[in-house]
Amino acid sequence: EAGVAQSPRYKIIEKRQSVAFWCNPISGHATLYWYQQILGQGPKLLIQFQNNGVVDDSQLPKDRFSAERLKGVDSTLKIQPAKLEDSAVYLCASRTITGFYNEQFFGPGTRLTVL
Amino acid sequence: GENVEQHPSTLSVQEGDSAVIKCTYSDSASNYFPWYKQELGKGPQLIIDIRSNVGEKKDQRIAVTLNKTAKHFSLHITETQPEDSAVYFCAAITGTASKLTFGTGTRLQVTL
Numbered sequence: 001e002a003g004v005a006q007s008p009r010y011k012i013i014e015k016r017q018s019v020a021f022w023c024n025p026i027s028g029h030a031t032l033y034w035y036q037q038i039l040g041q042g043p044k045l046l047i048q049f050q051n052n053g054v055v056d057d058s059q060l061p062k063d064r065f066s067a068e069r070l071k072g073v074d075s076t077l078k079i080q081p082a083k084l085e086d087s088a089v090y091l092c093a094s095r096t097i098t099g100f101y102n103e104q105f106f107g108p109g110t111r112l113t114v115l
Numbered sequence: 116g117e118n119v120e121q122h123p124s125t126l127s128v129q130e131g132d133s134a135v136i137k138c139t140y141s142d143s144a145s146n147y148f149p150w151y152k153q154e155l156g157k158g159p160q161l162i163i164d165i166r167s168n169v170g171e172k173k174d175q176r177i178a179v180t181l182n183k184t185a186k187h188f189s190l191h192i193t194e195t196q197p198e199d200s201a202v203y204f205c206a207a208i209t210g211t212a213s214k215l216t217f218g219t220g221t222r223l224q225v226t227l
Contacts, residue, residue: 004158031213042119042204042217043159056214091158095213101147101166104215106158 002026004107006092012113018080021110025073025094031055033104034067034077035091043091049075050097079112087114117142117209121218128195129226136221138205139187147208148188149215150179154201162203163190195225 005024013019025032031050035043046065048055051072060067064083069075079086089109095102118141128134140148146167151159165172165179165188172179176195181188192199205218 040220042121042206042219043215044217045214048214093158101164102213103149103161103164104213106151106160108156108158 004092004094004105006090006107006110008110009108010111010113012115013082015084015114016081018078019082019112020076020078021090021092021112023075023077023092023107025075025092026105028096029094029105030072030097031095032069032075033093033095034075035093035106037089037091037109039088046077082112082114084114087112117145117207117216119205119207119216119218121205121221123221124219125222125224127224127226130195130197132195134192134195134199134223134225136190136203136205136223137187138189138207138218139185140207140216141186142207142209143183143186145207145209148179148181149206149208150177150190151204151206151217152201153204153220159204192223195223197225197227199223200225 034046037043046060047057047067049069052069067077089111091109092107093104095104121138149164152162153159176193178191202220204220206215
């Protein structure tokens with residue numbers, strides 16, 4: 001079974017530039033998450049989708065971050081404009097919709113460096 | 116919201132020794148506690164989990180214990196091996212939203 005795919009793996013941009021990350025979840029997984037992992041910290045949830053609807057975006061900085069999941073499969077996370085403090089690894093995860101205790105499967109992440 | 120604290124931040128053990136990582140949570144409504152292992156350049160991977168109606172769970176060399184009264188849970192790794200070297204995260208889920216709140220991580224180094 002293929003895992004969660006993310007691209008690009010690395011991105012370096014100047015502050016105030018824009019950047020986009022792409023995630024392809026495991027086939028059949030209805031729930032998709034984006035996490036931000038700052039160096040030395042645990043992942044922090046940014047947004048959760050169920051199919052193509054947003055379940056939780058309470059910690060998404062909506063003035064600069066946006067995310068979409070068209071057709072309930074792939075998802076894109078965008079930052080516009082980027083700030084220095086956005087430097088982090090952005091992780092995508094997915095899980096099946098059935099059952100409460102189902103494992104979240106994580107992708108390898110995109111490491112963003114904002115200069 | 117939920118807050119999860121994790122200790123220690125770094126842990127160095129010799130191969131064959133045991134390692135223990137401890138976490139506390141704040142929300143008494145939390146009912147599921149997974150542990151993740153993250154290797155360099157990879158995403159976190161689930162290694163073991165425990166539900167709130169269970170006090171202990173074991174899977175080969177790893178075990179997790181949960182004390183609901185004290186709101187803390189621990190990961191125990193016995194007979195450590197060099198491939199156990201990684202960052203370990205505890206996490207908690209509250210209610211039915213499946214939202215994970217992670218601890219700050221423990222970097223485990225197993226030396227020969």
